Every structure is written in C-alpha cells, then in structure tokens.
Amino acid sequence: MQRLTKFESKSSRAKGIAFHPKRPWILVSLHSSTIQLWDYRMGTLIDRFEEHDGPVRGIDFHKTQPLFVSGGDDYKIKVWSYQTRRCLFTLNGHLDYVRTVFFHHELPWIVSSSDDQTIRIWNWQNRSLICTMTGHNHYTMCAQFHPKEDLIVSASLDQSVRVWDISGLRKKHSAPTTMSFEDQMSRNQQQQADMFGNTDAVVKFVLEGHDRGVNWVAFHPTLPLIVSAGDDRLIKLWRMSDTKAWEVDTCRGHFQNASACLFHPHQDLILSVGEDKTIRVWDLNKRSMVQTFKRENDRYWVIAAHPEINLFAAGHDNGVMVFKLERERPAYNLNQNNLFFINKEKHVRSFDFTKNVESLSMVSLKKLGSPWIPPRTLSYNPAERAVLVISAADGGTYELIPLPKDATGAVEPTDSKRGTGNSAVFVARNRFAVFTSQNQQIDIKDLSNSTTKTIKPPVPINDIYFGGTGNLLLCAASSVILYDIQQKKTINELPISGVKYVVWSNDSLQIALLSKHNIVIVNKNLEQISTLHETIRIKSAAWDDSGVLLYSTLNHIKYTLPNGDNGIIKTLDQTVYLVKVKGKSVYCLDRAAKPRQIAIDPTEYRFKLALVKRNYEEMLHIIRNSNLVGQAIISYLQKKGYPEIALQFVQDPATKFELALECGNLEVAVEMCRELDRPQLWQRLGAEALNQGNHQVVEMTYQKLRSFDKLSFLYLITGDYEKLKRMGKIAAHRGDYMSRFQNSLYLGDVDERIELFKEIDLYPLAYVAAKAAGRTEEAQEILDAAGVTEDQVKLPSSGTALAPLRAVSDTYKANWPLKATSLSFFEKALLGQLEDLKIDDETPAPAANGFGFEDDDAEGESRRANGNLMDVDDEEVDAAGWDMGDDINLEDASESFVDVQSGDASGVGASEADNWARNSGIAADHVAAGSFETAMQLLNRQVGAVNFAPLKPRFMEIYQASRTYLPATEGLEPLVNYIRRNPDVTDGRKVLPFIPKDVEAIRAGELQKGFSAMKSNNLAEGVVAFKNVLHSVLVTAVSTKDEVEDAKLMIQTATEYITGMSIELARRELPDTPENAVRNLELAAYFTKPQLQGMHKALALIAAMKNAYNRKNLSLAGHFANQVLELSAPAKMLDNARKIKAASERNPTDALEIEYDQYAEFDICAGSFTPIYSGAPLEQCPFDGSKYQSSWKGKVCAVCEVCQIGAPASGLRLLAA
C-alpha cells in the first residue's frame, strides 16, 4: 500500500477538514481563526472566511445546499454560504470552545460538541437550538450523527464514548402524523425519560474502555461498528446491537495521543492519525496494522474521508494534505477487439467490443501480492492466451497466468509462474521481459519462466514498455529509449522526461508517450511527430483508427491530430481511462474498473483531420451530413488558410463577405455585398475585383459608389466606348462640366469639347480647341460670337491634334481570364460541387441579376469543364497504366473471382508473386514476380526498351533474389516464400518484392567500378561497368522521391561517361594513318564534350590538347589549354597547358580543318560521334537521354543498348505507387 499525495497546503495548524461531496473542494479550519476553501485538483485557494475569533475546530459542508458550518473557540457556530461568500447567521449558546460541528444527512440539523460538556442539536432552518444533551462530565471532543439511524455518538475527555438515541427528537420535530394509540403506548414505554425528564435524546450506551480522554469517535458507514481514538494512544473498535454495545478490540501502535480516526468508506480498513506524526492504517478484520505513514515534523490533528471518491485528507501542524491509498488506474490491456482488465475484486475479465459484452470473471488474483494492493499492470498474450500481471507488493512481483478457454467465474489460477520484478511485458509470442528496478536489470524469459537473456539498460530506467516486435521502450527519468532486444543495442533515444504510459496506435505505426502533463507522439522508430502540453493531469489515451489520438485528463476527453492541433470532445464528471475508440463511441474503464461506453461526436476532429490530410471528399461528406457550424471551426479554417472552406459554414453575411474576399470568391462577395450594401464594402469589393481583373464587378461597384470618374476611366481602358459616351451624357445631365470635359477627352470628341467650352463661356479655349482640331468654320463662328477677329488672337503654333489612344482589344467584353490552377484539383472539386449544392439550395441563380455575370458563370463553368478535362486525362493515363498489365490482371481477376466463389473449397490461389505484379507499376517488381512479359511491356512503354538481351542478367538477378526455399516436410518439395521489401506489411494488396542492388548499392558498386576504370584508363571495362549501371537502374525500385532524383542523376552520369569513353575507344581503334588524322583529332575533341567529373574531364582535355598540339592545330590546342587551366589538374599538366597556351597565342592557326566549332553549342551524336549543332533536329534515347542525329531514329540506343531511339515513352517509373 502506498500513500499517493494529491495535494498539500501550507498554513497554520489545521484543526478541521471537510470534503465537498461533488466538487473538488476541501474546507480547512485553522488554528489561526481562518477557514480556507481549496480546490485540491487545481491546487488553488478559492476563498478565505475570517469571521471567527480564535481557532476554528469544527467544519462541515452541507450535502446538497451551498452551505457550510463552522464552530470555534469563540463559542460560536456559524453557518456560511459559499456562493455569496459570507456568514449567513451565527448560532449562540455554547458556553465554551466548540470542538466539532456536523450537518445531519437529511434533516436540517447540526450537531455540535463543546468544552461546556454538552452536545447540542440545532435547526439551521429556523436557527434554533432544539436539543441539549448533557451527561459527559468533561469536555466533549466529538459528536457525530449516525449516517442512517437516529443515533449520535460522542467522545469526551471523561474517557467515555456515548451513543445517544435521538428518535424522540425526530418524532417531535417531524410533521405530525396521525398516531395510533398503540404507537403512543409503545413510544411512552420505550422512551425512558432521563433524570431531567428529557425524552428527546437519551443515552443508549456508555462505552468505557479508554483510560484517558477520548478525542474522536466515528460510526461505520454500514456496519454497527464504532471506532474511537484516545489520549491513551489506542484506537478502539466497538460493536453494538439493539440492546448492548461492547468493545471488540484495540489497535495499538500510536506512541502519542491519537487525535482522530475513521472507517475506510469502501474497504475493511481503519485510518487513524496522532500526535506521533503518523497516519496509520489498520485491518478492520484482523485489527493488525497494515501500514504507517510518518511525517517528519508535524503532529496530525484530524483526518477526513471523501464520501464517494477514494480520497482522504489529514490536517497537521503545518497545513493539510489530500491523499489516496491506492492507485485507481485499473490494470488493463487492449488486444484488438478485446479488453482484458482486472476489476476491483481482483478478477481478470475481458470485454468484447464487437459484441459490447463483458465476460464473466476468468481468474481470481486474490492471492497475488497483498490483499490491499491492486495489481498495477496487465499484459496479454493472445497467442498463448495468458496474462502477465504486475503487483507492487513485496517490492514488485509478476505473475504469468494462463487464462481458461472459457470464462466460467473467478477460479483460482492454475499453473501460474511468478517472480520478482517491477514491470513485465510480453515481447513476443513466447517471450516476456521483466524489469527489476532495484538491480536495473531486464530479463527476457520464456513461457516456462526461465531466463533466456539478460539485458542491462544503458541508463537507469524506471519502466519498460512493449516497443514493437523484438524491441522494448525503456522509460528513463529524462528520456525514452527504443531498445533492440535481439541485438542488445539502443536504436533511438528521445529526450522526454517523466514518461509514465505508452499507447500504441492500432496500426502499430505511432506511439503516444504520456507523462503527467505532456503527450509526445512519436513514430515507431521513436522519431518525434508532435507534442502537446496540458495543465491538468493526463490520465490515458487511445487511438482512433484514423490516426487521431483521444486522451483523457482528470475531467475532459480531448483529441489531438497528428499535426498537434487539439481540442475538447467532452467534459467528464468522473475520471476515466480510455481504452478504445470505435466510431462514435469511446470505451473506457472508470475508477471502479467497470467498462463504460461514452458517446462522443467525432465530427470536429474528423473534419480537421480530413483538412490536414487534404481529404476533401471526406470533408465534403462531413459538411453535408452534419451541422458543423460555429465560430470555432470558422476561425480554425481561417487560421489554417482555408477561407474558401470556412465560407461553407458561415451564415452571417459580414463574416461571409470577409471570407469571400479573403479567398477571392467574388461571386459570394457580390451577393453578400448586395445584402449589406455599405459603401466601404463596395469599395473593398471593387479593389479585389480590380485585382482579379473582373472589371464587370468593378463596374458595378463604381456604379454603386457613384464614382463617375473612375467609371469613365474604367470604360476607357477596357475600350467600352459606348458606355463611355453614356458617361458623357450622364455628366452633362449632372451638369458636371469637369467630368464632361474628361469624358470628351477620353473619347477624343473635339466637338463635344468645343461645345462644352462654349457653354461655359470659355471662348478662348473653345477657339483654340477648334483651331487645333482644324475646325476652321467652327473657329470662325466662335470668333464671331466673341466678337474678335483672327488677327487679334495670338496663338502658339498648334502642332497636330492629339487623339487619345484607343483600346486595342475589346477588353470589356470579357473579364480578364484567370488561371485556374491556383486552386488544387480537390479544392476545385469541392468548390465546384459546393456551388452546385448552393444552386440547388437557393433557387434564384446569381446569373439572373444581369450585370454581365453570365460571362462570369460561363467562365466558372469552363473552368470546371477544364477540371473535367483534367480528369479525363488522368483516367487516360490510368488506363494506360492498366493496359500494360492487362493480360495478367485479367487472369488474376478471374482467379480471385473464383476464390470468392469457391470460398472454403479447395483450389489453387494466387501466389504472392502475382500480387506483386498487381500491386506495382514498376518493371523491377514484375521481374521479381517472374512476370517477364509484363515487365518488358512496362519497360517498352516507359522507356521504349526493345533489346532486352543486355538486361537478362539483371532480370535473373532480381528473380533469383525474390524467393526462399524453406525445407518443410521431408520428401516434399520445399515451400517457396516471397521476400518482401516492406516486411512490416501483411496486406496482400500492399506487399512488394525486395529488389537487390538499390540505388545506393549501384552507386557504391558499379558506378565506382566505372570511375576507377576511367581513372586507370581501362576504357572498355569502364563502358561495361557504366552500362551495367544503366541496366541496374533501369530495373530497380526505390522508396523515396529523393532516390528517384539520385537514380536520374546516376543515369545521366553513366550516359555521359559511356558516350565519352566510346568516343575515345573509337579514336583509339582508328589506324594511325594520315588520312585518319582529321577524324582522330575530331574524336579527341569530342571526347571533351561529355560532362565528366572534374579529374576525368581534365584527362580528356589534356589528351585533346596534346593531340591538337601534335597535329599543329595550335589554335584548337590553345582552346583546350584554356579549359584545362580552368580546372584543377596536377601542377605538371597545368605547366604543360600554359606552355601550349603560350605557343598557341604566338601562332593561332590550325593545320587541319576539323568539324569542331569551339565557339558553338553542340551535342555529340552518341552513335555516329558527329556534332549536332543546337537547333538541328536530334533524337534522344527515351531512357538515358543520349542524343542522336535524326537519321538514327528507330535504332537501338548505343549507350544503353536497350531502348529504341526516339521511341514514344512515358518515362521510367521507379517508385511503386
């Protein structure tokens, strides 16, 4: 048994304690006259009540009303309301210190005991004293009501305990009922009046046995038992019947005054505290001491028990502490659809989630460990149907218990194995690990309990957990270690402190590490994925099938997504331990170890998860089928950058407008703007529309805002002259001359301008305008009207009249086309579908409002049509993918069809190799499957492969590495098994074969071989090696995109080298005759073109340089020398190059005319070794990208020797989808 402290306060001496029956509150009355109200769960002081004068000793909460009562050394009893936080009234009457006060459990009564030797009963409703009980002849230290009967028990320093009968009082104060004569008779007879004639409360028993004063006394909650604590340091147990009471036994152990005691509310235990600074726990049945908890310095004064929850509080010299005596977490283990757990009777039971049935008890663990200590953990082994139970008793013991096949009741386990250890888990079918913390040792044991292996953890650890097959998770104080049992080494270590529990996800890919206030989610290799912090203690966690972690704190069920987002699902009134999430239900064990099913609404987290995973279809589904609305989800979406999705949830037009603007959805924005019709909103809408080039909306907003100038300008730049003219008319109508002038300027309408000037009597301007425009008659008219002659007017030379530029295209006819790809395909789908939805919902189509929105819609549609087009494309590609494997696929399909048909009947199934070919679209996997034909088809389509002979070794190599031959029954052929590259996968639709020589191995092997051949001038060998690289890469599989890039790079490198080396080999084969000199030099020059690596490039250049120099092509030699000098070559070579460069500069001539233009960009044909100048037609090998003269089209590539030059190809696939 252990004492788990949950809360501790520091204060002056605590004399009285009371638990609130429902809330996590505790009242503490102090010697310093203060009453404190604490929230022990949060550890905060809620309130202080300071009206007593002197120490407060008695305190009690009312069970149902928001009331509490206190009694102090000021002789007063005060009744308080904790809601209004003040004292309601004071009960006066006691003549000395009040020691204890308690409410009656149902009647409006308070019982108080006082140093004035009386016990009084008060009615707190009419605030009157209703009974005074005299009889003790010393201070009465304690008086309590019986929890059910009309009895009071009291303790006094007169060394006696008294039991009082108060049934008379109850009758007197209960509502008068018709009383039969017999009743009256019996009542009169039964109740003897005491010596003062008082029949309300009479002494029933006087219990004498303590030989010092008695400090505390308490009834048993259900049995007719009384326990008392006295200054004689003894705890005495009394029993009573209807007629008598007697002492049962004495618990000896306190070595100072015992100050208080009580019965454990649920278990057969007595708890007592004393001035010897101890809390002692006694066995009620044996009256033997079970446990002692000693405090260093503080004497204990009082102890109280929570009426329902398994909590106790003890007051001492320096405050109070709240504690419990046992862990309430039931031991459990989840195995697929079954939960195995140990209930409060210490029986192992199971719960079937598919049927929602709890089994009968399977095995009783009564004999395991001490009777007062519940088992700590349980680990279930489905293969052996056995459980491994850990108990903290005796410094930690484990027991391996086979479960019976059928649950028949709590039978004693047979054939169980046990040993010492602090934690034990199954690590394999027939192995379990036991950790002993004392000697820091992990033993791996087999089922017969013998140790097969011993491991010393790398650092001191606290606990071990299952860590995946063959691994353990070791929890140290400040880190978690993933440890490989087989190899005895640390695989990974993550610095997280205080991890207490480990929860594996259902697919065994993720682990939640739970500590007191943190959850860290890691993958199975212990790499951190996310972390979160809670202020309230985290109790348990369980994984949803979709990868969401649900966890429980003391009072909530919450969730966290893989990206760390979290939220509350439900508030709990009782702490539970989650074990499984299934659909809309959470299964959990409560503190009584009873399985419970709690309904939850998973919509919110499913939606968020769908959002994170970009699963828009799921989101759409959720949006359609649930009423997921509210500010929280909107702001979440907005925060995450999905205003367009948030838009779907909003009703409020203002918010909807904001969101629509944010995601550029003008359609909705216009709609909302119309509804709201506020200038600022129109303005913002206009700005956004302008940004999008949607000038039709812009036009509308300008009209709404009556910004005529802007409107005119808009018409000008969009080339809408009709409307521009109308603007001029409107301006005239408005009498706005400035606007008219501007419009006429925009229109280049001189006559209008002249007219305008005349209208406003600006004749000089009118004249100039007419003159400049060459309107002589008009000008003369003006002159005439003004009464001046032409001579009187001095004009600067007018030059030519300027006309405004006219719009080149009629932009106004359509909005600026928007690129649709700014939205992801799914988003479009979502939006598209949602728009459809909307149109269904709201009959008035937005198109009906006639502002050129038809266009807009049409475009929306065409956009959608585009989306569909894309769709079609995709399908085609898919179909192509299918084509390649058509033959086998059809066969397979029919075979699996047969499977379904025949069910259990015998017949031959599809082998795993068939699955490989079905699961993958890459050639290597088909090769491994033995399906060479389809592999070749794939290669033919992907890279135009036609000549497969060079690939044969690679094919055979892969095929040979695909199967193992397991000798089985002697005499029969070995069993063929298939080697997977994803050995963790068991799903037949996902398995893929192992492909030997991955990209890394090829790089380290053949590629290096090629490089060293180049270095050692072993070119023929080098070409072979690089060709091997190409062939290996052509038929391989990779697991990441990075590797695809690596592979491509390697193909490129190998191609360059093969081209280069082949050129050089061709040169060397040329007979050294004068007529070959030109070709020889050309080839030497071409050899410098392929992109070789630094040193190799230098070799090629130096060779070419020397060749050119020797043949007196000095200019060319100088060209190569320059290039050599740019590279880092050995000093001697550089020297040579400098000399040649100097010689070339002296005499820049070429003796031979060769086809090598040092200044032009060109590629080398890998077949004919001739230059292909840029711009000239060329063909490429679809696999390695080597280039050829166009005449080579259709031939087999000389580089890879496999593919057809210029063949149509879809591109090499290496990554299995």
Place this chain on the structure above:
Amino acid sequence: MDPFSAEGELLNIHNAFFQGQYDKVIEHDTSSLSASNQTAAKVFKFRSRIALGEFEEVLAELEGEEEPELQAVKALAKFNTEELEAAVEDIEELATASGDNATVQVIGGIILQRAGKTDEALALLSQHQGSLEAVSIIIQIRLAQNRLDLAIKEVTAAKKWAQDSLVINIAEAWVGLRVGGDKYQQSYYVFEELAQAVSTSSTRTLVGQAVSELHLGRLPEAEVALQQALDKDKSDIPALANKVVLTALTGGDTAADLSVLEAEDSSHPFILDIAEKNELFDKAASKYAAKVAS
C-alpha cells in the same frame, strides 16, 4: 495414450525426425520400446534413411514385408528410385486397402503430392484421426497451393488440440513466413529456438532460421546461419538453394552457387524454375526482336 505426447516413449525419436536430425533417429536405441511402438519407430528410422538417400538399401531390407506401414515406406523408397509410377500405383493400392493407417496417410500424402495428384493427396490425408504430421502436410500442400487462408485455418484448428506440439509449431512457422509482418519474427523464434540449442540443432532448422532472417531483411545474420548449416553438411541442398538466394539478395554473382546446387540436385525446383525463366525471358524478348533489327 498418444505415444508422441510429452510422456510418450516415442517423443524423442519423433522430435528428432521433425527437427531433421536423421542420424539421431537412426542411432536411436529402440530396444527398450514397448512392442506397440516398435513399428512406428522403425518407420521413422527407415524414413530417416530415405531422407539420407539410402533408397536401395531400404528397398532391399523391406523386401517381402507385409505390414501396411512398412509397405508405405517401401513405396516411398521406390518413389525415389527409377520406379516412380510403380510407387504411385503401390501407394494408391495401399490407400484403398488401409487408408485409415496414419503412416499410409502420411507417406501416401507425400508421394501423391509429389506425383502431382494434389486432390488425391488431400483426400487421403483428410482421413487422419489426430495425426499431427498429416495436418502439417495438409498445411504444406495448402501453402503450395497459395491457399494461405486454408493453411491458417488448419493451424488454428490443430493448435486447439495440440498446442505444444513441435510439428504444429514448425508448421505454424511455415505459415508465418507467408503471412509476414510480425509473423516473420515469430517464425524466426521457432526456428532459432531449435537451431541454436545444441540438442535440437540441425541443418534443417538452421536453414529455417536463415530463411526467416532473409525475410526479415537481416542478411548478415542469415549468412551466419546458412554457413552454420553448410558447416554441418557442405552439400545440404536446402542450404545451398538459399545460399543462391542470399547471394542474389546481396547483389553478388550467383553463377558459382547455382552450379554447386545443380551438381548436388539437378532437379531442384529452383534450378528448374530458373531454367524455365531463362527460356521465358528469351521468348518474351524475342517479341521485340523485330524492332531491334530495324
């Protein structure tokens, strides 16, 4: 009482046979066995000798034996010599005459399956009454048919009544290697437990361990186990076959390993399969030959 159960006197010889310790079976002292178990012990001894290749000797020794068990053994020996068809005929006769005999069922199952008469083999085997070996052969046949589901069913059913039996444990390991995932490791445990204990180690169990490790991707460990097997018997065919696979897996040249295997057993399924694939490749490649020429 089942003579093969934990208390039975045939347990040791039985386990030794299934662990592939044939020498141990042959050397086993059977003189102390009760009369009822003598025949069964003899069958194991003969089968061990057949496993070691002593067909002619066994045939000669069994000449004229009448007991159905020994006749079945004789057929098995004959099957391995030239007289294939005769052996199949013999065993078919035996199966009709004494199909309820466990040894006839087991050996008949083996011969019929080898002769390609899978349905007949299964029909004969399914008459068994609690013969674990029959169950294990059924499991193997099911696996060979790629009917993993049925194999798993057999294992599960057998485990209900023969939890701790070595034969079933091994058969479960076979199934595990097909299922994969965590089961690879469990199969590995079964073989490793047998292979690494001196008293039960044999080339057969070592190869089983090595194969499990190949599937688990632990190639160096697999190599160690295979080498241990080859150290015990340098011409052990299963070990040699898987050596080829290991070499291929590590990207090495398999020609040498293949020729060793071919020398030991030219009709090994692996050799045959590779020859077939060689042809298949050439045939498939020839379809594109027209394009190569152009």
